[in-house]
Amino acid sequence: MTYEQTLAYLENLSKFGINLGMSRIERLLELMQQPQRRFKSIHVTGTNGKGSTTAMLSAILTASGIKTGMYISPHLVDYPERMVVNGQEITKEEFSQAIHYTSKFVEQMLAEGFEQPTEFEVITAAAFYYFAAVGVEYAVIEVGLGGLLDSTNVIIPEISVITNVTLEHTDRCGSTIADIARHKAGIIKDGVPVITAAKGEALELIKRTASEKDAKVYSKDEHFTSQFRGLANGKQQVAIDAGVLGQIEADLNLIGCHQLENSAVAVTAALILGAIDPRITFKAIKNALDIVRWPGRFEIIPGEPVIIIDGAHNPDGARVLRHNLDLVFPGREITFALGILRDKDVAGIIRELIRSTDTVVTVQPLSYRAATPEEIAREIEAHHVEAASAIDRGIDRAKELAGPNGVVCVAGSLYLIGEARQIILNK
Template sequence: MTYEESLTYLANLTKFGINLGLARIEKLLELMDHPERKFQTIHVAGTNGKGSTTAMLTSILRSSGIKTGMYTSPHLSAYTERMIVNGKEITPDEFGKAIAYTSRFMDKIVAQGLGHPTEFEVLTAAAFYYFAACGVEYAVIEVGLGGLLDSTNVIMPEIAVITNVTLDHTDKCGSTVREIAHHKAGIIKKNVPVITGAEGEALDVIKNISQKNAADCYVYREDFSAAFLEMEGECQKVMVAVGTESKAVPFLVNLLGGHQVDNCALAAMAAIILGKKERRIDTLAIEKGLRTVRWPGRFEIMPGRPTMIIDGAHNPDGIRALRENLDRFCDGKKIVFLLGILQDKDVKTMVTTLVRSQNKVVVVAPVSERAGKPEMVAREIKSEHVEVASSIEEGLERAKLLAGEENILCVAGSLYLIGAVRKIICS
């Protein structure tokens, strides 16, 4: 397949929707001679922060001299962003070849009565195939949805990381925090260390499942901690402490926001635990990895005027962290929002948390079949100035005019929105 043909092929798979379960992916990988077993892995789940934590861990491994793959979802602008080896995206040609190879096995799986693999299952298998073909030593794998029945949950990782657990994807993972925590904790394997930032009843679930699996569980704010110290250039300095007797270590983190302090702690702790087995990982590698990590679209400050911040916050907890960061970093400047939110999200809570009455807002539809209608989103916003645009391009221009030269334009609400905006800006 060419890259364009692979995109058409994947688009045709969306008709199979989200169909949680491991039977199809397990059979697919068996037919592909188990590429997922040809490298070591770290598995990252959680409601918020799993992408940033995945990026941090990947950067730390690379800084240790380890050939490293990274699998994330969704992408911002192109599918090639989802499969990265040593900091380089898979090329369009390689992507087409990986999807073409994976597609060869579809008929056999359907013939066995398992149903047709979904788009995400095909992408996951293709990523494992690509990483194996590239000879990666480690791959950091981000969960797509939940954990227990997610397509990525076919690996036997060296470390399992569960960033946090809040209400999200309630239609797939349960309507309570405990039910969702059960899905996230599904990535826990026997004798595999667990690092988590979960709290409350979600933490109780994770600790219980860890104990049943004889898996050591390291808990943020109990076994390790982190605190923001100061800004140093474009990085924030974070102090990470492990245990009660170990000396705290300062790290510069190339991602902004209070939530990144937490993610930094999780990534550093996972690296410290893994470093007991993998001697190439040391304090210097952790320091370099955190200082050089890049993760576009997460409180990312774009060049030019007005100052534009794009952030992938797409659920209430993510929005809450974004609002805290805006209050912290924007020095009282006026903020204009360009918002686009999916219809299956808690729109009312999100906009109520993010938007103040004095903020001006432009609402658009994200590039997704699940996009919420801008008019419906706008009705939930209690602001003196709310308007709806018919396209992202139009909305971006309107929001820029409202922000002027001196104020701040913040784009948020959906990864599908910020991906489209980032593509416009960077093209």
């Protein structure tokens, strides 16, 4: 396949949508000789922060001299972002080859009478094949949706990570915190340690599930903590105490209060691995945190005006984004370029993120699931609200309204910020 043919193939698969279940991915990987068993893995789920935590763990392992794969979703701009080895995205040619290889086994499945695998299942299988083919020793695997019935849940990891649990994907994972936590806890495997920053009812359910599987739980505030020590040179200084596992102070190249918690989860997981693998040292951890990048998550782009890009796409993420804006830009008025998917909690996101003194330009993310700018604008009560006909026009208008000394924040959907980054960085 050429890359263009690969995109056409995946676009055709996308019409099958999201179809949770394990039978298709299990059969596909069986036909492919179980590539996911040829490397060690760390499995990461959670409502928010799973991407940042995945990036930090991958950076730590790479800094330790370990050949490391990272699998994430969705991508911001292009599919190869989803498969990374030692911090480098795979090429379009490598991505196409992996999908083409996997497609042969999809054809075999269909010939056997199996149901068509989804786009995410095919990409997941292709990622496992690619990581095995290039000989990664570890792969940090981010869950796509939920956990229990997610196609990544075929792996038996060295560590399971559940960053946190709040309401999300209620149409697929249930309408209560307990329902969501049950899906997240579905990644817990027999005897495999669990690290989590979940709280309350969700934490109790995670602990019960872990107890049934004889898996030790390391929970925030009980087994590890993190403290903010200041901002310097565009980084935040953090102090992480993981009890008997060790303590570390580091400069974290990811800004925001939520990254204090995410970094503590990642460091605790790394220290657990470090207890059995001497390559994972305090120095490697500090070096990794100092350089780790996670584009589109409270990403600050200097200029006139300064622009923040953040993929906050649920009320909890929006609340954290607002807190970080107030922390980093105290007393400043914010001009938003805001785009939200229709199947998200639009009212909840707006309630947490937008204040009456703000200025908002609504835009439409690049997704068939997107709410129109007019639909979003009708939900907002702010100093000034208007709808834009295109993302680039919306960003330009937000910059104009903010003025050269202002602050612009592009937020609301991961499907928005990928396009927004391209527009902003290419100007």
